[in-house]
Amino acid sequence: MTNVEALKELLKIPSVSAHHQAIQDCAEKVTEFLQEAGFHVQIIPTEGHPVVFGEKKGISDKTLIFYDHYDVQPPDPLDQWVTPPFEPDVRDNRLYARGVADNKGNIMARLAAVESFDRLPITIKFIIEGEEEIGSPSLQKFVETHKSLLKADACIWEAGYKDEAGRPTMCLGAKGLCYVQLRAHGSKRDLHSAFAVIVENPAWRLIRALTTLKDSRDHILIEGFYQDVEPPTAEERAIVDSIPYDGDKARAMLGVDHFLNDMSDEEAVYHLLYGPSCNICGILSGYTGQGSKTVLPADAMAKIDFRLVPRQDPQKIFQLLTLHLEKHGFSDIDTELMGPLWPAKTPVTAEIVSVTEQSMRAVYENPPVIYPTMSGSGPMWLFTDVLGIPTVSIGVGDAESRTHSPNESISLSDYEEGINVITEIIKRM
Amino acid sequence: MTNVEALKELLKIPSVSAHHQAIQDCAEKVTEFLQEAGFHVQIIPTEGHPVVFGEKKGISDKTLIFYDHYDVQPPDPLDQWVTPPFEPDVRDNRLYARGVADNKGNIMARLAAVESFDRLPITIKFIIEGEEEIGSPSLQKFVETHKSLLKADACIWEAGYKDEAGRPTMCLGAKGLCYVQLRAHGSKRDLHSAFAVIVENPAWRLIRALTTLKDSRDHILIEGFYQDVEPPTAEERAIVDSIPYDGDKARAMLGVDHFLNDMSDEEAVYHLLYGPSCNICGILSGYTGQGSKTVLPADAMAKIDFRLVPRQDPQKIFQLLTLHLEKHGFSDIDTELMGPLWPAKTPVTAEIVSVTEQSMRAVYENPPVIYPTMSGSGPMWLFTDVLGIPTVSIGVGDAESRTHSPNESISLSDYEEGINVITEIIKRM
Numbered sequence: 009m010t011n012v013e014a015l016k017e018l019l020k021i022p023s024v025s026a027h028h029q030a031i032q033d034c035a036e037k038v039t040e041f042l043q044e045a046g047f048h049v050q051i052i053p054t055e056g057h058p059v060v061f062g063e064k065k066g067i068s069d070k071t072l073i074f075y076d077h078y079d080v081q082p083p084d085p086l087d088q089w090v091t092p093p094f095e096p097d098v099r100d101n102r103l104y105a106r107g108v109a110d111n112k113g114n115i116m117a118r119l120a121a122v123e124s125f126d127r128l129p130i131t132i133k134f135i136i137e138g139e140e141e142i143g144s145p146s147l148q149k150f151v152e153t154h155k156s157l158l159k160a161d162a163c164i165w166e167a168g169y170k171d172e173a174g175r176p177t178m179c180l181g182a183k184g185l186c187y188v189q190l191r192a193h194g195s196k197r198d199l200h201s202a203f204a205v206i207v208e209n210p211a212w213r214l215i216r217a218l219t220t221l222k223d224s225r226d227h228i229l230i231e232g233f234y235q236d237v238e239p240p241t242a243e244e245r246a247i248v249d250s251i252p253y254d255g256d257k258a259r260a261m262l263g264v265d266h267f268l269n270d271m272s273d274e275e276a277v278y279h280l281l282y283g284p285s286c287n288i289c290g291i292l293s294g295y296t297g298q299g300s301k302t303v304l305p306a307d308a309m310a311k312i313d314f315r316l317v318p319r320q321d322p323q324k325i326f327q328l329l330t331l332h333l334e335k336h337g338f339s340d341i342d343t344e345l346m347g348p349l350w351p352a353k354t355p356v357t358a359e360i361v362s363v364t365e366q367s368m369r370a371v372y373e374n375p376p377v378i379y380p381t382m383s384g385s386g387p388m389w390l391f392t393d394v395l396g397i398p399t400v401s402i403g404v405g406d407a408e409s410r411t412h413s414p415n416e417s418i419s420l421s422d423y424e425e426g427i428n429v430i431t432e433i434i435k436r437m
Numbered sequence: 438m439t440n441v442e443a444l445k446e447l448l449k450i451p452s453v454s455a456h457h458q459a460i461q462d463c464a465e466k467v468t469e470f471l472q473e474a475g476f477h478v479q480i481i482p483t484e485g486h487p488v489v490f491g492e493k494k495g496i497s498d499k500t501l502i503f504y505d506h507y508d509v510q511p512p513d514p515l516d517q518w519v520t521p522p523f524e525p526d527v528r529d530n531r532l533y534a535r536g537v538a539d540n541k542g543n544i545m546a547r548l549a550a551v552e553s554f555d556r557l558p559i560t561i562k563f564i565i566e567g568e569e570e571i572g573s574p575s576l577q578k579f580v581e582t583h584k585s586l587l588k589a590d591a592c593i594w595e596a597g598y599k600d601e602a603g604r605p606t607m608c609l610g611a612k613g614l615c616y617v618q619l620r621a622h623g624s625k626r627d628l629h630s631a632f633a634v635i636v637e638n639p640a641w642r643l644i645r646a647l648t649t650l651k652d653s654r655d656h657i658l659i660e661g662f663y664q665d666v667e668p669p670t671a672e673e674r675a676i677v678d679s680i681p682y683d684g685d686k687a688r689a690m691l692g693v694d695h696f697l698n699d700m701s702d703e704e705a706v707y708h709l710l711y712g713p714s715c716n717i718c719g720i721l722s723g724y725t726g727q728g729s730k731t732v733l734p735a736d737a738m739a740k741i742d743f744r745l746v747p748r749q750d751p752q753k754i755f756q757l758l759t760l761h762l763e764k765h766g767f768s769d770i771d772t773e774l775m776g777p778l779w780p781a782k783t784p785v786t787a788e789i790v791s792v793t794e795q796s797m798r799a800v801y802e803n804p805p806v807i808y809p810t811m812s813g814s815g816p817m818w819l820f821t822d823v824l825g826i827p828t829v830s831i832g833v834g835d836a837e838s839r840t841h842s843p844n845e846s847i848s849l850s851d852y853e854e855g856i857n858v859i860t861e862i863i864k865r866m
Contacts, residue, residue: 183631199841202811206691207693215644268635288722291737292721293717302614302616313633
């Protein structure tokens with residue numbers, strides 16, 4: 009089986025962590041591929057989904073660890089996929105499937121790079137977890153329990169993308185995440201909407217509570233929300249100012265004709281890296297099928313996420329949210345914190361940063377763009393802060409990869425280059 | 438087949454008008470039952486679902502018309518039904534099925550009453566439509582086209598309920614209904630929620646728009662909304678004040694421990710009859726399954742209904758809503774008006790009111806309670822205002838009937854009494 013064929017095998021496994029689907033199957037398939045490449049592999053149980061850990065000794069003890077995840081986002085809305093999400097399909101030199109950019113393509117590209125060496129110059133470790141897309145709830149305990157196993161001199165994080173202009177990027181940090189489910193309750197059952205004149209509607213209650221969280225310019229109104237925000241250093245700010253960003257291309261990719269609050273391209277870059285957010289991921293109440301149904305719903309639910317920046321603490325933000333709801337008279341609304349993630353940042357001066365930059369320059373036509381942090385979230389803080397390993401994130405995606413959306417894909421040329429960059433990094437370390 | 442067996446046959450047909458389901462089947466079954474009772478029947482096509490019209494001549498030309506509907510509400514949430522909605526089940530002398538109280542039980546009780554006469558003293562007509570639960574969109578044109586066919590001296594409307602204390606009720610009016618679907622649009626597709634810092638979220642936009650419609654005390658803020666409201670006459674107000682109402686029982690039935698805004702029982706009665714409302718029937722955006730998914734939704738949808746009181750006009754209210762959204766900067770939100778209904782009212786002094794009252798006194802243990810109007814809506818205005826027929830609504834339901842909710846039911850004793858009341862009315866007319 010070629011490496012790309014193996015990748016397709018992996019993509020066929022619908023390992024949706026939010027639905028606890030095909031998790032064991034996927035962990036076993038990853039294990040099989042690592043073993044075939046000469047790794048000593050363990051499937052290590054956690055309180056949630058198992059972690060696949062692999063190690064292959066090199067000539068030197070110097071160690072590079074790859075952090076990846078074998079789980080994927082739910083594929084819905086299914087009707088928007090051109091081909092089914094778990095039936096990998098190649099069209100115009102792009103490979104389409106849920107998880108191909110985030111993050112199964114990177115797992116297999118890294119494995120291909122390792123396999124290109126007859127004798128590995130350094131020791132390589134893989135930690136591949138199965139809960140990244142649900143906020144990595146078991147990884148903190150895992151990392152704290154297996155510190156010596158995970159020891160390494162540097163870490164390559166799970167994913168990276170070419171930007172709208174085709175420039176490869178490298179990220180040195182991640183945002184934190186505070187994901188909260190809110191639920192408002194009314195009657196014990198759905199009622200005829202004629203009773204709306206005398207019975208409170210939990211959907212009204214929930215949306216009233218939600219609208220207290222932000223003003224119309226998206227400034228978050230939770231008291232203390234911005235208190236711990238650490239602004240970027242002058243050094244970071246200089247790097248940010250040098251980031252090339254084509255707003256027109258970005259807007260076209262995102263399918264919008266203007267940014268939020270008509271912000272400029274420069275503001276957009278700054279917000280993507282240093283702006284915390286409060287977003288409605290989902291909301292549901294009552295009858296939502298076709299036609300009309302006159303109902304007074306029994307309950308209403310919303311899922312919201314806060315993206316956090318260094319030094320915001322998701323547990324503290326959750327407490328502030330709870331206090332905010334109480335203060336505004338919404339203490340009857342249930343709140344549930346799901347999989348908190350802390351923000352992370354690796355110093356621009358770390359050795360792995362220059363090694364990776366040189367490797368990228370050696371492979372790609374365009375010079376790499378360095379992002380001191382990134383717009384997405386992950387458990388990178390466990391590596392940078394808990395394990396103390398300098399970490400950079402690169403990968404085989406591009407600006408058209410549609411991560412978390414229907415028709416996720418990667419370019420097969422990017423995939424080849426991604427293999428070569430990892431090979432260069434291993435040589436140079 | 439006994440009458441109750443025939444009713445169960447009718448209840449097995451899942452004639453959900455919102456889904457255009459089993460409509461023709463149900464119209465044909467109703468036709469069959471009317472024909473077996475000696476009616477001359479026509480299934481009359483409309484632009485939507487067909488109307489079943491039946492007529493049976495009596496000794497006198499005096500004519501009583503029954504307005505009913507063979508369609509039902511959608512049965513969801515399905516998992517809350519003790520037995521499946523379209524498999525009628527008797528438990529503790531109650532018959533459970535979707536549509537048994539609203540309105541198939543009344544169709545069959547009325548038919549049983551007519552069948553109890555060897556020679557009918559008066560002429561009986563049935564008009565049984567198939568779109569009541571979606572707002573009767575075709576009935577107005579039907580009524581205007583078939584005025585002579587529908588000529589009658591009085592009309593018995595589709596439904597009625599014993600109250601919490603077991604007193605039979607009679608209603609002389611109905612609220613109007615303005616049902617609107619709203620839709621806000623963001624990106625062309627769902628995005629990773631990391632982009633929430635730079636791309637507008639249509640769910641935020643929709644809930645912000647919705648919260649401008651009412652203040653926190655449920656006063657509707659649409660300019661001109663209350664302008665055409667006609668307060669009850671002194672005569673009506675006296676009847677309303679005499680309505681017995683057990684707030685504790687009502688709250689227990691509704692599954693709440695207090696009324697909206699902690700209103701008193703008297704205020705509750707007044708609001709049920711004379712209070713317009715603005716209610717969220719449903720809202721949906723983004724990911725609403727289990728677990729967490731970090732998504733920035735592409736669109737957001739809400740269904741709202743306004744219950745209207747005499748002289749509010751649903752088409753005017755829809756225009757005022759559209760103007761309100763424009764005025765508040767939400768003209769990008771799509772609005773769609775579905776099946777408007779006007780409010781209706783029959784004078785307390787009409788002959789059919791006293792005939793029905795006397796018939797109810799002759800059958801029931803408790804004296805009837807007269808409601809000058811009711812909390813629900815329907816196309817009654819087409820009969821009272823367009824055809825000019827005095828109309829009263831009575832029926833076989835009770836306060837536990839859970840109309841529009843899971844586990845809809847009627848008491849089989851109420852069903853027998855309901856047959857007897859119609860028999861008495863036919864005798865007395």
